Amino acid sequence: MNTIGCLVILVSLGFSICQSANPCCSQPCQNRGVCMTRGADQYECDCTRTGYYGQNCTTPELLTWIKTKLKPTPNTVHYILTHFKGFWNIINNIPFLRNYIMSYVLTSRSHLIDSPPTYNGAYGYKNWEAYSNLSYYTRTLPPVPVDCPTPMGVAGKKTLPDAKLIAEKFLLRKRFIPDPQGTSLMFAFFAQHFTHQFFKTDMKKGPSFTRGLGHGVDLSHIYGEGLERQYKLRLLKDGKLKYKMINGEMYPPTVQDVQVEMHYPPHVPEEHKFAVGHEAFGLVPGLMMYATIWLREHNRVCDILIQEHPEWDDEQIFQTTRLILIGETIKIVIEDYVQHLSGYHFKLKFDPELLFNQRFQYQNRISSEFNTLYHWHPLLPDTFHIQDQEYSYQQFLFNNSVVIEHGISNLVESFSKQIAGRVAGGRNVPPAVLMVAKKSIEHSREMKFQSMNAYRKRFSMKPYMSFEDLTGEKEMAAELEELYGHIDAMEMYPGLLVEKPRPNAIFGETMVEMGAPYSLKGLMGNPICSPEYWKPSTFGGKVGFEIVNTVSLQRLVCQNVKGPCPVVSFHVPDMKHTESATINSSTSHSRQSDLNPTVILKGRTSEL
Numbered sequence: 247m248n249t250i251g252c253l254v255i256l257v258s259l260g261f262s263i264c265q266s267a268n269p270c271c272s273q274p275c276q277n278r279g280v281c282m283t284r285g286a287d288q289y290e291c292d293c294t295r296t297g298y299y300g301q302n303c304t305t306p307e308l309l310t311w312i313k314t315k316l317k318p319t320p321n322t323v324h325y326i327l328t329h330f331k332g333f334w335n336i337i338n339n340i341p342f343l344r345n346y347i348m349s350y351v352l353t354s355r356s357h358l359i360d361s362p363p364t365y366n367g368a369y370g371y372k373n374w375e376a377y378s379n380l381s382y383y384t385r386t387l388p389p390v391p392v393d394c395p396t397p398m399g400v401a402g403k404k405t406l407p408d409a410k411l412i413a414e415k416f417l418l419r420k421r422f423i424p425d426p427q428g429t430s431l432m433f434a435f436f437a438q439h440f441t442h443q444f445f446k447t448d449m450k451k452g453p454s455f456t457r458g459l460g461h462g463v464d465l466s467h468i469y470g471e472g473l474e475r476q477y478k479l480r481l482l483k484d485g486k487l488k489y490k491m492i493n494g495e496m497y498p499p500t501v502q503d504v505q506v507e508m509h510y511p512p513h514v515p516e517e518h519k520f521a522v523g524h525e526a527f528g529l530v531p532g533l534m535m536y537a538t539i540w541l542r543e544h545n546r547v548c549d550i551l552i553q554e555h556p557e558w559d560d561e562q563i564f565q566t567t568r569l570i571l572i573g574e575t576i577k578i579v580i581e582d583y584v585q586h587l588s589g590y591h592f593k594l595k596f597d598p599e600l601l602f603n604q605r606f607q608y609q610n611r612i613s614s615e616f617n618t619l620y621h622w623h624p625l626l627p628d629t630f631h632i633q634d635q636e637y638s639y640q641q642f643l644f645n646n647s648v649v650i651e652h653g654i655s656n657l658v659e660s661f662s663k664q665i666a667g668r669v670a671g672g673r674n675v676p677p678a679v680l681m682v683a684k685k686s687i688e689h690s691r692e693m694k695f696q697s698m699n700a701y702r703k704r705f706s707m708k709p710y711m712s713f714e715d716l717t718g719e720k721e722m723a724a725e726l727e728e729l730y731g732h733i734d735a736m737e738m739y740p741g742l743l744v745e746k747p748r749p750n751a752i753f754g755e756t757m758v759e760m761g762a763p764y765s766l767k768g769l770m771g772n773p774i775c776s777p778e779y780w781k782p783s784t785f786g787g788k789v790g791f792e793i794v795n796t797v798s799l800q801r802l803v804c805q806n807v808k809g810p811c812p813v814v815s816f817h818v819p820d821m822k823h824t825e826s827a828t829i830n831s832s833t834s835h836s837r838q839s840d841l842n843p844t845v846i847l848k849g850r851t852s853e854l
């Protein structure tokens with residue numbers, strides 16, 4: 247390789263001194279060993295505490311060898327957890343077994359995340375700037391060195407295939423593919439709403455930068471990033487947030503009312519420009535629905551705390567309520583959201599005490615790879631069905647009139663009944679957001695992400711041996727091979743979206759094995775989960791602690807809508823029926839006209 251690199255440079259640039267490629271380009275260090283160059287063409291692998299030794303950290307120590315022989319594969323573990331319902335029903339009802347398994351899930355997953363964080367988009371080696379500059383997302387794998395023979399290091403062709411071509415050939419939806427796990431749009435919008443509090447790329451600085459300095463579940467999407475915005479959104483009385491009453495129900499105030507910046511196109515009427523913590527939440531009524539639910543929850547919890555603590559001032563009620571809502575969010579994410587996504591029959595549990603006897607760092611840094619893998623736009627349908635109306639993207643986006651006209655209860659029920667799209671398996675990104683997928687590919691390249699297989703190895707999976715191994719079929723596999731040249735040059739993001747899904751599942755193996763560690767680390771690494779915080783007094787006493795420990799998605803919604811409780815679920819009610827209905831109705835919807843919203847989005851992609 248080095249000789250070839252030499253020749254190429256000699257011939258093409260006419261250098262008199264032979265320059266060889268950075269030897270770390272070939273990623274010679276295995277098993278999470280660290281590659282360091284020594285001179286121009288030597289390298290050294292640091293195998294410290296990897297459990298392996300040797301030039302490339304490939305020889306296992308005895309204990310490591312035994313462990314690898316005994317360790318079941320991720321797919322086996324997944325199979326066990328998603329089958330044997332009767333067995334799991336018994337385990338779920340034996341507290342010490344449930345606790346034991348849950349703490350194993352938490353530690354085994356979160357140990358895959360480096361904490362404190364290490365690299366970032368600018369630095370592939372550890373240093374103080376990369377550690378301390380919170381404006382960067384962190385990086386789990388260092389960027390591919392700039393002086394490598396190919397974009398993925400040494401594998402594949404000199405240039406990657408055109409991002410637009412990849413998006414159109416392999417990611418673009420031909421016909422809506424419903425998620426076999428029965429995921430609802432209620433889930434899709436929760437995913438978008440919840441994650442946008444910490445995925446806030448600062449495109450003005452570049453794709454490696456974030457405006458989310460909390461790096462986790464800080465509820466900045468409700469309270470705003472920074473004190474200035476927070477104060478504008480606060481009523482500054484009884485701890486509450488500002489609101490507006492419409493049709494006897496509580497909604498967010500408008501931009502005019504509170505003078506905070508929100509991203510709305512000019513044609514939106516002033517009375518529909520709701521103002522909330524996150525500037526971009528006017529984009530989709532699904533986001534504004536959740537923003538409204540959390541606004542109501544905040545003010546509801548304030549009323550409860552005032553009863554408990556008439557002696558507290560506005561500030562203490564506000565701050566304590568925020569901690570309660572953070573707790574509620576984490577509880578719902580683990581016990582409703584991750585529970586649904588996992589498909590496990592094992593019942594997950596949010597209980598910070600499970601980690602008190604483990605080595606665990608209560609800190610978190612959002613990584614760029616986590617953001618990229620979370621671009622789950624295939625979840626989105628072709629059109630949105632609300633009550634008996636059907637909305638195109640054109641009609642739905644930036645239209646808060648939808649929120650007011652239908653009301654929160656009807657929105658919740660309609661979104662809970664509409665099925666979302668399958669994420670893995672390829673060709674399921676709706677035309678309206680294909681631009682976003684194309685940009686994800688371009689940004690990944692700009693940030694010099696390593697290959698899909700490099701990430702599989704980093705997260706303890708076997709690298710794929712071929713494109714057929716990746717997609718589980720022949721057609722896309724052959725085309726991908728033609729375009730990329732080698733499986734070790736396959737990029738992570740398109741790889742995740744074309745990966746063969748697990749049987750009857752929304753995702754393939756890689757999405758889950760990479761996503762779960764980031765997710766659980768981010769949830770449990772929150773300061774409220776640490777021993778000194780996790781006690782009733784932090785949450786205003788027993789009553790507040792009880793709110794955190796008893797909340798569910800269902801309760802969150804039903805305590806905040808007038809009238810009877812709607813259907814609230816991350817899972818569509820009658821799967822078979824909904825699925826076939828969706829397949830039937832959607833086939834006629836993938837029309838050229840759906841492409842129009844892409845135009846709307848083009849100019850504003852940097853605002854999210």
Ligand code: HEM
Nearest residue numbers: 434437438445446447530620621622682685847851852854
């Ligand atoms: C109608 C619904 C949606 C629209 C119109 C939409 C559109 C967009 C746009 C325009 C961007 C910015 C892309 C860029 O500048 O590179 C974006 C980013 C993103 N979207 Fe969506 N999206 C929708 C739903 C979702 C859903 C359901 C998810 C589920 C998780 C999601 C996850 C993300 C993530 C993680 C980002 C990156 C955010 C950031 O880094 O700041 N989106 N989306």
Ligand SMILES: *[C@@H]1O[C@H](CO)[C@@H](O)[C@H](O)[C@H]1NC(C)=O
Nearest residue numbers: 272273274275300301302304
């Ligand atoms: C380590 O990796 C390099 C480059 O991939 C290879 O040439 C060398 O033979 C390997 N060394 C050992 C001991 O396996």
Ligand SMILES: *[C@@H]1O[C@H](CO)[C@@H](O)[C@H](O)[C@H]1NC(C)=O
Nearest residue numbers: 368375378379380381382451
């Ligand atoms: C973080 O790094 C960026 C890019 O180098 C720089 O512009 C910014 O000022 C740094 N932030 C801090 C707080 O040092």
Ligand SMILES: *[C@@H]1O[C@H](CO)[C@@H](O)[C@H](O)[C@H]1NC(C)=O
Nearest residue numbers: 640641642645647648649651
């Ligand atoms: C917004 O939604 C309302 C229904 O609430 C609908 O009548 C209107 O046409 C939509 N606006 C646009 C611009 O499509």
Ligand SMILES: *[C@@H]1O[C@H](CO)[C@@H](O)[C@H](O)[C@H]1NC(C)=O
Nearest residue numbers: 822825826827828829830831
């Ligand atoms: C589509 O609808 C027809 C009747 O409208 C029904 O008989 C058929 O089973 C549906 N097709 C699918 C794929 O579900």
